[in-house]
Amino acid sequence: MQILMVYSESGGVSKTTTAVSIATIAAQEGRRTVLVDLDPRAASTKWLDVEPSADGLHVGAILGDDDPVGWAEDLAVATTWSPNLRVVPSARSVSNREADRADHAELRLKTSLEGITADLVVIDCPNRQGGPLTLSALNAADTVVYAATASSDGVDGVTGARRTVQQFRHSRERINAPVSLREAGVVVGGVRETIMSRPAVASIDELRETGMLLVPLVPERAIVQEVRLTGEWYGNYRKGAPVLDAYKAIVKQVIR
Numbered sequence: 001m002q003i004l005m006v007y008s009e010s011g012g013v014s015k016t017t018t019a020v021s022i023a024t025i026a027a028q029e030g031r032r033t034v035l036v037d038l039d040p041r042a043a044s045t046k047w048l049d050v051e052p053s054a055d056g057l058h059v060g061a062i063l064g065d066d067d068p069v070g071w072a073e074d075l076a077v078a079t080t081w082s083p084n085l086r087v088v089p090s091a092r093s094v095s096n097r098e099a100d101r102a103d104h105a106e107l108r109l110k111t112s113l114e115g116i117t118a119d120l121v122v123i124d125c126p127n128r129q130g131g132p133l134t135l136s137a138l139n140a141a142d143t144v145v146y147a148a149t150a151s152s153d154g155v156d157g158v159t160g161a162r163r164t165v166q167q168f169r170h171s172r173e174r175i176n177a178p179v180s181l182r183e184a185g186v187v188v189g190g191v192r193e194t195i196m197s198r199p200a201v202a203s204i205d206e207l208r209e210t211g212m213l214l215v216p217l218v219p220e221r222a223i224v225q226e227v228r229l230t231g232e233w234y235g236n237y238r239k240g241a242p243v244l245d246a247y248k249a250i251v252k253q254v255i256r
């Protein structure tokens with residue numbers, strides 16, 4: 001099983017679009033996939049139009065429980081998009097977990113995923129600079145994909161996220177703990193191809209300098225935003241095909 005987190009420390013840089021796209025494509029290609037919504041704003045939960053199977057049965061239950069073994073399997077709800085795609089939903093109250101300083105709280109997500117029936121877990125992260133939610137993802141994941149837009153916000157979010165990942169690695173190495181987290185690359189989403197502004201070109205150059213830029217860049221298409229309001233998959237629309245093709249090519253590179 002592969003556990004992939006989609007991460008950036010900036011807001012609105014296509015983390016959710018990238019996480020949902022990778023999870024959906026992987027599921028439609030036949031992998032048993034679980035999307036974990038770790039963002040209290042619950043954007044991917046809303047996009048896939050899912051709800052916890054009962055009150056309180058969202059990702060916050062995992063993060064707040066001392067013994068969360070098997071919880072991810074129990075909390076994952078089916079979607080209408082693919083029989084292979086399930087979601088561990090989020091909710092506003094998950095933000096309470098950011099104040100949680102209980103011992104080993106950062107290992108609960110990892111523990112909850114042990115033994116889950118899945119080939120792939122994708123974690124949609126909030127835009128936090130470290131903190132308990134991000135730390136939970138860092139401990140659980142074996143792969144990190146950075147999401148960015150072609151903007152200075154996009155670059156800053158990746159720079160900050162990479163710093164957090166390095167710090168996490170160092171803190172593990174200092175105690176001789178194994179580090180299994182691998183950086184798989186930077187996905188650039190929502191790129192305006194026709195009239196690319198000078199700042200956009202400059203930010204893509206900066207992202208390329210990291211040596212981790214994944215190509216193709218994902219083009220901007222209005223349909224991606226439109227379908228989010230109706231809880232649909234843009235891949236079902238002809239207008240979404242260029243975005244779908246780009247994410248399919250990304251999936252080939254980041255999924256084992």
Ligand SMILES: Nc1ncnc2c1ncn2[C@@H]1O[C@H](COP(=O)(O)OP(=O)(O)OP(=O)(O)O)[C@@H](O)[C@H]1O
Pocket residue numbers: 010011012013014015016017018039043126127147189190191218219220221222223224225228243
């Ligand atoms: N390829 C695309 N084409 C058009 N719009 C896009 C594309 N990718 C992302 N967007 C839009 O950009 C906005 C931000 O994307 P998204 O919600 O995925 O970012 P995020 O990093 O998860 O944001 P947040 O920090 O709020 O969680 C959304 O309105 C989304 O629909």
Ligand SMILES: [Mg+2]
Pocket residue numbers: 015016017039043124125
């Ligand atoms: Mg998001």
